[in-house]
Amino acid sequence: MIQKILFTLFLISSLNLNAKTIAKIPEASGIVYIAKTDMLIVVNDEGWIYKLTPKGDIKRKFFLGKYDLEGITYDTKNDKLLVAVEGKESILILNRASLELEREVKIKRKFDGVEILKKSKKTGLEAIAIDENGDIYVSNQSKKTYDKKLKENASVILKVGSLKKKKTKIKEVYNHGYIDIAGMTFHDGYLYMTSDKKNLLIKYDIKKNKTIKKIKLDKSAQEGICFDNDGHIYIADDNGAILQYKTRQLRI
Template identity: 45%
Template sequence: MRYYVLLFFVLLVSACGKPSGKVIAKIPEASGIDYCSKNDTLIVANDEGSYYEINRKGKILQKRKLGKYDLEGVVCEEEQMLFALEDKGILIVDAKTGNTEKVPLNTMYNGRKLPLFDKKSGVEGIAKEGNIVYLAKQSNKKKQSFIAVFRLTPYPSRIIDVIEHHVADTAGLTYHEGYLYMVSDKEDLLIKYDIEKKKSVQKVKLEEGAWEGIAFDHKGNIYLADDDGRVLKYKKKALGL
């Protein structure tokens, strides 16, 4: 009897340890998300070459097809949006005109070509701070999962560092208040990474999902994009951040 009571307690604690988010929108194959401070909205990338703009409550404001692209992450800036393309580089979209531009990336680093772009396990996340772009390489193997740090301009772009974080299947990435935040699809984890110290400083176990995007707004909310077709909203406090 004591064994069953103990087992029940362990299961209860485990269940309580995984905070549940609120589903605010259902978007097919949501593969990336970012917060647009200028419009107080969110941009959600889609595997089939489209993006959705939604408000913070999840209402879809617009949908736009960019083309035959596998969009795997997004950064929203005042004048432009940057989309990570799984096996092709970066697609820049002008916020006013809607014009697009592909940015090829030089993947040479320390005399060798990094296996960054690959159709089976290519780029799955993007973050940006100033002139520095972070691209998350997805792999089910920890040793092959990394973040390439690019100096985007002046052209040509080049890799200036590689972050080996030892987390498998990092499929979502964002920069927030001096830290990189990653989500792992395979491990259902949210990871807070200290760029200066070059190490992970916090890991949060998430509820089960196909996590492929993460974003923060200015109200203390966190949004996660789920490739199974959901956008979830959490309070930072609920995730212990």
């Protein structure tokens, strides 16, 4: 019993956090840090893209189009931005410098005969991340999980295939057991996820499909996450803010 209590205390950290608001951006839904330019790039639900400094100074505002942009990541190998679009369940490939659209790749909705990405106004793509090997992952946001059998519109992470063609397929499905995963990023070999409804930051080993640590965040609408090179974590808050934490605050 004592061992179980100690394990729970280790796994779930509830800290008294005071996030710093560095910028106000309406319906901020995704964020990524670009080390080569020392800039943050933020997307929102209305199709806008923002470039800002780590201190929060907005340098550019660009309207991409009528897209529900829900996540953004940076493909360092190809120097491209990858943006997840909800509803259409597609990935936009953008020019990193100009922010202009180059191509759109749709994700096939079925995996092993199950329509995971079912057309719905309540669920869909909410996050995107790319690992050090160039493998791309997206999150299907949902309030439903599955135990042993994959369900339609379950809250899962999907590994997708190549983006070279107009459509790509789902290659693998990861059942993490959480609902409403709306933000993802890779950092130091681990996948970090935010659960919007639960106000959680989750450190996850994608290779082992295992939770390493859970941290209870201050209440907000966490829909994007990234790290910079100076010990900061940034959260895109859909309520209209970019929040900054220090990694030592979160003990990660």
